[in-house]
Amino acid sequence: MQQLTPNPSFSLTIRVQLLNRAGMLSSVISALAEAGGNLGQIDLIQQTRKISVRDITVNAYSAEHMDKLIAVVKAVPEIRVLDVYDRTFQIHKGGKIHLESKVAVKGQDDLAMVYTPGVGRVCMAIAEDKRKVYDYTIKCNTIAVVTDGTAVLGLGDIGPEAAMPVMEGKAMLFKQFAGLDAFPICLNTKDVDEIVETVKRIAPAFGGVNLEDISAPRCFEIEKRLKEELDIPVYHDDQHGTAVVVVAATINALKVVGKPIDTVRIVMNGAGASGIAVARLLREAGVKRIAMCDSKGCISKDRTDLTAEKLEFVSETSGSLADVIKGADMFIGLSVKGALTPEMVRSMGAAPIVFAMANPNPEIQPELVENDVAVIATGRSDYANQINNVLAFPGIFRGALDARVTKITTQMNLGAAQAIASLVSSSDLAPDFIIPSVFDPRVSHAVAAAVHAVARQQGIANA
Numbered sequence: 103m104q105q106l107t108p109n110p111s112f113s114l115t116i117r118v119q120l121l122n123r124a125g126m127l128s129s130v131i132s133a134l135a136e137a138g139g140n141l142g143q144i145d146l147i148q149q150t151r152k153i154s155v156r157d158i159t160v161n162a163y164s165a166e167h168m169d170k171l172i173a174v175v176k177a178v179p180e181i182r183v184l185d186v187y188d189r190t191f192q193i194h195k196g197g198k199i200h201l202e203s204k205v206a207v208k209g210q211d212d213l214a215m216v217y218t219p220g221v222g223r224v225c226m227a228i229a230e231d232k233r234k235v236y237d238y239t240i241k242c243n244t245i246a247v248v249t250d251g252t253a254v255l256g257l258g259d260i261g262p263e264a265a266m267p268v269m270e271g272k273a274m275l276f277k278q279f280a281g282l283d284a285f286p287i288c289l290n291t292k293d294v295d296e297i298v299e300t301v302k303r304i305a306p307a308f309g310g311v312n313l314e315d316i317s318a319p320r321c322f323e324i325e326k327r328l329k330e331e332l333d334i335p336v337y338h339d340d341q342h343g344t345a346v347v348v349v350a351a352t353i354n355a356l357k358v359v360g361k362p363i364d365t366v367r368i369v370m371n372g373a374g375a376s377g378i379a380v381a382r383l384l385r386e387a388g389v390k391r392i393a394m395c396d397s398k399g400c401i402s403k404d405r406t407d408l409t410a411e412k413l414e415f416v417s418e419t420s421g422s423l424a425d426v427i428k429g430a431d432m433f434i435g436l437s438v439k440g441a442l443t444p445e446m447v448r449s450m451g452a453a454p455i456v457f458a459m460a461n462p463n464p465e466i467q468p469e470l471v472e473n474d475v476a477v478i479a480t481g482r483s484d485y486a487n488q489i490n491n492v493l494a495f496p497g498i499f500r501g502a503l504d505a506r507v508t509k510i511t512t513q514m515n516l517g518a519a520q521a522i523a524s525l526v527s528s529s530d531l532a533p534d535f536i537i538p539s540v541f542d543p544r545v546s547h548a549v550a551a552a553v554h555a556v557a558r559q560q561g562i563a564n565a
Contacts, residue, residue: 108140108161109484111462112168113189115159116175117147119182122154129178134160137174138167155184198270199277199285236309236506236565245284245499246308247272248301250292252317253340253375256461262288265315272314272339279546280496282503284312294320298327305332309503312495313338318375319409335502335510341379343491346498346515347537348380348434348457349387350522351489354536355477357528359453361431367391367451369427371465372436373401378411380434386516393430395423397437424449431455435465442466447474459489477533486534493522493540497549504550505557506564514556521552 120126127144134141142159149155158175162168168188176183207213214220228234236242251265252258269286276284287304289297301311311334313325321338328336337343356363368389370377373396381392394401394415401412402420419426427433427446432455435441442458442465453476458464464480471478479487498518502510525538525548538545557563 106138106163106167107484108138108163108167110161111190112162112164113142113159114162114168114171115157115187115189115192116172116183117155117157117185117187118175119153119155119184121180122149122152126180127154127156130158130175130181133174133178134158134171137171138163139171159189194267194270198267199273235306240283241307241309242503243281243283244308245273245276245282245310245312246287246301246304247276247284247312247314248287248289248297248316249314250289250297250316252292252315253321254315259317262290269314272312275492276312276496276499278496279492279540280500280550282496282499292320294323294327297324298331301328301336302331305334308334310335310337310499312499313340315340318378319411321375322378322411329509333508335499335507337495337498337502337510338375338379339491339495341375342383342510342515343494343498344376344436344459344489345379345383346494346519347489347491347522348459349383349516349519350493351457351479351487351537352384352389352432352434352455353387353519353523354526354531355432355455355457355479357531358533358536359431359455359476361453363388364390366431367393367429368432368434369423369430370394370434370436371423371441372396372438372460373412373415374436377436378414380436381415383512383515383519386512387519393417393419393426395426399423400426433457433465435459437465439463440465444470444474447471457489477536479536487536488540489537490540493538493545494518494549497521497546498553500546501550501553501557504565505554505562507557507562508564509562510553511556511560511562513560514553517552517556518549521548524548 118130139160139162145157147155147157160171162171172186205216207216224238247269249265249269251260251262254260254265254268265288266286269288273284273286276282289300291297316324325336325338370381373394381394399422400417400420401415403416404420424446428449429451431451434457436459438460447456455477456475457479458466459481461481468478468485479489481489525544
C-alpha cells in the first residue's frame with residue numbers, strides 16, 4: 103500500500119493543557135506519532151506547579167487525517183485540548199497582502215507635494231508625455247494578476263471569490279522574489295470579450311498583466327487579443343511560466359543522461375494550455391520528436407475532435423498513452439493523478455526521464471518507479487526536482503518591466519529557461535538536482551537579466 107506523507111498543507115497547532123508531571127508530554131507525542139503525524143515545533147505557553155499549556159505543531163496528509171490526530175490527542179488520559187488551529191487557514195486570515203506608502207506624510211508640506219496642489223504639476227507632466235507615467239507612478243513596478251476563477255490549481259471552475267487566495271499568493275511571490283507590486287484582479291465573468299475589455303480598461307494603472315487560472319481554450323484567445331491590443335506585457339503564466347521551468351529542467355535532465363536534445367523522443371500527457379505551451383517551447387529549444395496525448399489518447403492525424411492548438415502536434419502515431427510511450431526517452435505529464443503506471447515507465451527507453459507534474463498528486467508517485475528511472479521530477483515541494491513556476495514568472499516580469507518592453511517574446515522565455523538551467527553547475531548536477539531551489543537568490547536576477555538581454559538583442563527594449 104502506498105505510504106502517504108504528511109506535509110505543511112495540512113498543518114495543525116493543537117493547544118493542550120497537561121498535568122505538570124513527568125511523562126505527560128511524551129504521552130501526547132507518542133499518540134500523534136502512532137497516528138502517523140509528523141511532529142514540528144512544541145512551545146511552552148504557560149506553566150504553574152500543577153499544569154502546563156503547550157502548543158504542539160503537527161503535519162497530517164489529509165483533512166481526514168487532521169481530524170484523526172485531533173481525536174487521538176483528545177483520547178489521551180488527563181489531557182485537555184484547549185484549542186486547535188489549522189495553520190494554513192490561519193495564515194490566510196484577513197488576506198495575505200496589504201498596501202504600504204513609500205512616503206511618510208508628516209506635515210502640511212508633505213501633503214501639498216504628495217496630493218493637492220503639488221501633485222497637479224506631476225499630472226500635467228504625464229499628460230504632456232505619457233511615457234513619464236513610468237517615471238512618476240507605480241506603473242513601472244505593478245502587475246495585475248487577472249483571473250476568472252475557471253481553472254484554479256487542480257480545483258477547476260470555483261469562481262473568482264474562491265480564486266482570491268491563489269491570486270494573493272501570486273502577488274506575494276512577485277513581491278518576495280522580484281520586488282514587484284502585484285494585485286489580484288478577480289473578474290466575475292467568463293465571457294472572453296468582457297474579460298478582454300475589462301483588462302484593457304484597467305491597463306493604464308499597470309506595467310504588466312499576469313493571466314492566471316483561466317481555462318482552455320479561452321485562455322489562448324484572451325492572451326492573443328490582449329497582446330495585440332495592449333502596449334504592456336501580457337503573460338499567461340500557466341502556459342509560459344510552466345514551459346520555461348520545464349524546458350530548464352529538461353536541459354539539465356538530458357545532461358544527466360547524456361542525450362542530445364535534438365535526438366530524444368518525448369511523450370507528453372496533457373494537451374491543455376500548459377501542455378501546448380510546453381511543447382511549443384520544447385520545439386524552440388531543439389526537440390524534434392514530440393508525441394502528445396490527451397484524455398482520448400495520442401493526438402493523431404485520424405482524430406476529428408482536435409482544436410487548432412492540438413493540430414500543431416498531430417502525430418503519425420496513434421493509440422493510447424501506453425502504446426506511444428514505449429521506447430520513449432522522456433515523459434512529461436501535465437494531466438491527472440495516476441495517468442502513468444509503473445509498467446508504462448518500464449516500457450520506456452534506456453535511462454528514462456519522467457516529469458510527473460499533475461498537482462496536487464502526480465501522474466505517478468516517484469517511489470513507485472525510483473529504481474526504474476534516471477531522473478524524476480514533480481510539481482511538489484516534498485520530492486526532489488520541483489518544477490515550480492516561481493522560478494520563472496517573477497524574474498521574467500522584472501526583466502520585462504525593467505526593459506519596458508511591450509511584449510514578452512518566445513525568445514525571452516527560452517532565454518529565461520537557459521538562465522535557470524545554467525544556475526545548476528556541472529559539479530552540482532545530479533539525478534536529484536536538475537533545477538535550482540525557488541529560494542536561490544540568484545534565480546530572479548539571472549532570469550531578469552536574460553530577459554533584458556534578449557530584449558536588447560531583439561531591438562525592442564525601451565529602457
